[in-house]
Amino acid sequence: MTRHDLGERARLALKRPDLLREAAWINGVWVTGDAVIEVTNPANGKVLGAVPALGEAETLGAVAAAHAAFPAWAARAAKDRAAILRRWFELVMAHRDDLARLMTAEQGKPLAEAQGEVAYAAGFIEWFGEEAKRAYGEVIPGHQADKRIVVLKQPVGVVAAVTPWNFPAAMITRKVAPALAAGCTVVLKPSELTPFSALALALLGEEAGLPAGVFNIVTGPPAPIGAVLTTDPRVAKFTFTGSTSVGKMLAAACMGTVKRVSLELGGNAPFIVFDDADLDAAVEGAMASKFRNTGQTCVCANRLLVQAGIYDAFAERLTNRVKALRVGDGLEGATDQGPLINAGALDKVERHIANAVAGGAGMLTGGRRFGTSGTWFEPTVLIDVPPLALLNIEETFGPVAGLVRFETEAQALAMANDTRAGLASYVFTRDLDRAWRMGEGLQYGMVGLNTGLISTEVAPFGGIKESGLGREGSHFGLDEYMELKMMCVGLAPAPV
Ligand code: NAD
Secondary structure (H helix, E strand, C coil), X not given: CCCCCHHHHHHHCCCCHHHCCCCEEECCEEECCCCEEEEECCCCCCEEEEEECCCHHHHHHHHHHHHHHHHHHHHCCHHHHHHHHHHHHHHHHHCHHHHHHHHHHHHCCCHHHHHHHHHHHHHHHHHHHHHHHHCCCEEECCCCCCEEEXXXXXXXXXXXXXXXXXXXXXXXXXXHHHHHHHCCEEEEECCCCCHHHHHHHHHHHHHHCCCCXXXXXXXXXXHXXXXXXXXXXXXXXXXXXXXXHHHHHHHHHHHHHCCEEEEECCCCEEEEECCXXXXXXXXXHHHHHHHHHHHCCCCCEEEEEEEHHHHHHHHHHHHHHHHCCCECCHHHCCCCECCCCCHHHHHHHHHHHHHHHHCCCEEEECCCEECCXXXXXXXXXXXXXXXXXXXXXXXXXXXXXXXXXXXXXXXXHHHHHCCCCCCEEEEECCCHHHHHHHHHHCCCCEXXXXXXXXXXXXXXXXXXXXXXXCCECHHHHHHCCEEEEEEEEECCCCCC
């Protein structure tokens, strides 16, 4: 049964209302069910719609469909697969406005950011469609005169993907596009908080020519679906983006059948500003890195480490910029910040702020939730956050910039590396030698030098330490979905 708030549906104002699918997508069929999970708009708590609450049986069906579709999809010429991905990219871009409105409604991010994410998501489809044709193997000089060694790259097989709510489209295409380009088939479980972006992508994928069973989406409660995806022997590869705790648990479950595993997990990004930095650029970088998506990105600056000589000036300018942020419902005019995803996220932000303040931090702006409906929090700046405050040791995932003072480069590097996370990091300095020293010394998969925005489909994205395994995007991202096969060819002596 479908339920939704009529006003919310009208406010969506989709040019193509059928892009909002309230059904899972399995083996080329839209699957509904009696039990559903409602999807709400975090800006006001109203119900946008519902998706079926599927479980073990339907997930097994989706895996079977992907398994059956694999041989034919893998056997197609890479150029064929590339042509379908190209059409899919064009359809996503053609429906950019609708997809962005849907995303803002289910996730809360400002409409301009949603439009940016749709283009970013489409970029992965375009990029990997192009890369499909370049999955080159290698010829290795033989170790004996009568031997030849060839290395082939072949698709791993059925891929299971589990994705988070914070980038409801891009986190999907960053996995699905390289998998399909490589010749794999996919079963995806999107976040139950933001399934509509995923389902709209699937509809456009079908229109682009993806055959039945090649890309499947199962909606429902995470645990029963996850149990199948991590244990079914037909699944060759498991790829996950989400929290570190859930990722570790699911990766462990995958080892029973020795699946290939990729993990994109949480971060604790240091954002380091040296005295010699361009102050304006550093403040703009901090705004982009910290407050994008209401502070809910895995690469968000989590700790702002600022050198003593520039500390007060940076704090003042940042506070002025933060006070000017327009916070509001993205479907109701231009905004810079939306609501948080849910009440749990609000609680975490409040807990981190209270803990920092109890430890001696000062509040320069913000600090409170507001509004009578929805999950709204004021953009916040704190100074003198103690190094061991929760804000510095856990991922806050909210609009809170906490400043920590440091004196020397060695101190900044030690503080930055003192964490089990290793996803993104940022450094602002105009000293070239220092930039290299920091760039090489930071124990992170990604370093932004004098920029707060680092994500693109052409670069390898991913973490070290407990932030993940493997890389997404770039030509490296295709390798995550391919096996290397070595063929050692023995040659008979030439006839005399
Ligand atoms: P989450 O771990 O709660 O959920 C991620 C996904 O896992 C969701 O689809 C969820 O339904 C599913 N899930 C949860 N429990 C499961 C289970 N038992 N079995 C199967 N699936 C299960 O994370 P979230 O709150 O959706 O996302 C936020 C987190 O994601 C943050 O930690 C953020 O840093 C991280 N993230 C990382 C990257 C990256 O590229 N490294 C990108 C975006 C988000």
